Amino acid sequence: DAGITQSPRHKVTETGTPVTLRCHQTENHRYMYWYRQDPGHGLRLIHYSYGVKDTDKGEVSDGYSVSRSKTEDFLLTLESATSSQTSVYFCAISEAGTARRSPLHFGNGTRLTVT
Amino acid sequence: AQRVTQPEKLLSVFKGAPVELKCNYSYSGSPELFWYVQYSRQRLQLLLRHISRESIKGFTADLNKGETSFHLKKPFAQEEDSAMYYCALMSDYKLSFGAGTTVTVRA
Numbered sequence: 149d150a151g152i153t154q155s156p157r158h159k160v161t162e163t164g165t166p167v168t169l170r171c172h173q174t175e176n177h178r179y180m181y182w183y184r185q186d187p188g189h190g191l192r193l194i195h196y197s198y199g200v201k202d203t204d205k206g207e208v209s210d211g212y213s214v215s216r217s218k219t220e221d222f223l224l225t226l227e228s229a230t231s232s233q234t235s236v237y238f239c240a241i242s243e244a245g246t247a248r249r250s251p252l253h254f255g256n257g258t259r260l261t262v263t
Numbered sequence: 264a265q266r267v268t269q270p271e272k273l274l275s276v277f278k279g280a281p282v283e284l285k286c287n288y289s290y291s292g293s294p295e296l297f298w299y300v301q302y303s304r305q306r307l308q309l310l311l312r313h314i315s316r317e318s319i320k321g322f323t324a325d326l327n328k329g330e331t332s333f334h335l336k337k338p339f340a341q342e343e344d345s346a347m348y349y350c351a352l353m354s355d356y357k358l359s360f361g362a363g364t365t366v367t368v369r370a
Binding site for chain 2: 190196
């Protein structure tokens with residue numbers, strides 16, 4: 149399995165509080181991603197990064213921000229959590245950039261509940 | 264914009280029966296398609312990618328550009344195949360997923 153660690157694994161927080169989820173990789177892959185998983189929607193891309201300090205928005209980026217100050221760490225921040233952000237969050241990595249596009253490898257997920 | 268459609272939310276089959284999960288896509292370029300599997304509350308795992316044309320755990324999938332489909336098939340389902348299956352399309356190093364199909368294999 150790809151060396152991806154997400155923390156925390158579970159979190160319960162209150163509406164309006166800031167929350168930061170961490171993704172750590174040991175593979176030195178260039179691309180990192182944050183997805184959320186919701187019933188009926190599959191996985192939807194929140195933000196992704198193609199290098200240190202290089203990030204871009206996905207299809208459901210509103211209410212989320214990210215940072216990548218080191219190759220191995222990709223942080224997802226909910227500035228002011230809302231109940232609609234209750235979800236399971238998955239981090240993924242990809243070596244990408246090669247002639248043969250690489251698949252994504254996923255972490256174990258973080259289950260976030262906003263009350 | 265690309266789109267991946269999995270028309271079946273739930274699929275229930277008996278052990279030993281064939282199973283087929285449908286996936287259709289819309290994409291203007293040359294598609295790169297994947298199937299991922301997620302066992303109960305675990306991480307998503309890559310099952311197949313169309314360019315490798317290999318069989319994993321007895322599953323196969325063929326890209327049909329004319330029908331814009333990438334259906335997943337297995338001739339004899341096993342109980343351990345019970346899981347959520349996602350079809351995904353890669354574009355610009357990002358994956359777009361279908362809504363997923365939950366497969367239950369009954370004894």
